Amino acid sequence: MPTIGLLILSNVFMTIAWYGHLRFPEARLGTVIFASWGIALVEYSLAVPANRIGFQAGLTGGQLKIIQEVVTLVVFAAFAALVLKEPIGWRYVGAFACMAGAVAFMFVGRA
Template structure:
């Protein structure tokens, strides 16, 4: 049985976002005392891994979905990865405003996908 394109895209984008979240924010905790250039180089190394998942995710997803739909999917996944990361890894407090923001994003997803898949 072949894995559906949407599931392939979601899994690859999730992996991509895990690496990108670490590339963008882990240096705030792990390399905070190092010069910014060291943090930037470490982040670039992690970001390379992110691209190894992101590029195929978008190529696969674009066979069935529009670029706008892929971007909306990316944003939802990005926030879904970032929220637990910021709470557990960076020890940031959970706020009710995150729920309201998530509901706004869900509304955006509805409008982006209400007509179904629409590649190109």
């Protein structure tokens, strides 16, 4: 579904905008903020159409939001491991399990 693909791409950009600067602690805060806003513009340009397409395809706002949160957690976990060199431990696994439960509440039994 194009919605999920666009949400994945938008989350990659937003994760870089929010957390990428952590790799550059010497960078000035004003520069980091300006760069992050530029990256976030790309994120918005992907997220807004993703949500519109998903809604028009029959997903509810709540379903779109929970998809977004799951994608966010997956993208951030990959970013944390690959870029920030943080280990993926049991807390990530627990968070994934909780998110799976949230997805079930939003989708199971819906016609």
